[in-house]
Amino acid sequence: xxxxxxxxxxxxxxxxxxxxxxxxxxxxxxxxxxxxxxxxxxxxxxxxxxxxxxxxxxxxxxxxxxxxxxxxxxxxxxxxxxxxxxxxxxxxxxxxxxxxxxxxxxxxxxxxxxxxx
Numbered sequence: 001x002x003x004x005x006x007x008x009x010x011x012x013x014x015x016x017x018x019x020x021x022x023x024x025x026x027x028x029x030x031x032x033x034x035x036x037x038x039x040x041x042x043x044x045x046x047x048x049x050x051x052x053x054x055x056x057x058x059x060x061x062x063x064x065x066x067x068x069x070x071x072x073x074x075x076x077x078x079x080x081x082x083x084x085x086x087x088x089x090x091x092x093x094x095x096x097x098x099x100x101x102x103x104x105x106x107x108x109x110x111x112x113x114x115x116x117x
Contacts, residue, residue: 059112066100066103067100070096070097070100073096074093074096074097077089077093
């Protein structure tokens, strides 16, 4: 019974010590307040509402969506490949991947990915 009491007491003291240290070591600055402001759709809340849309943000979003859709198409193919049509499913997965890679190379050649370094 004494060991349970001591373990509980030590746990409470360690928790209290961690809370006190976290409170003492944290800094409340202007930068920290900016972290908690809403940042939605690539726009900063501190700029004018009619500022031009960031093309870089738009390109990142498009590339994310393209590769997200690729995953949505390729993941079910793994389950289907466990069935009897392994060659057909493998060919389909290869074609999807090749189309995406060719599109990526085309965008790279056209200079649409210059912001990626």
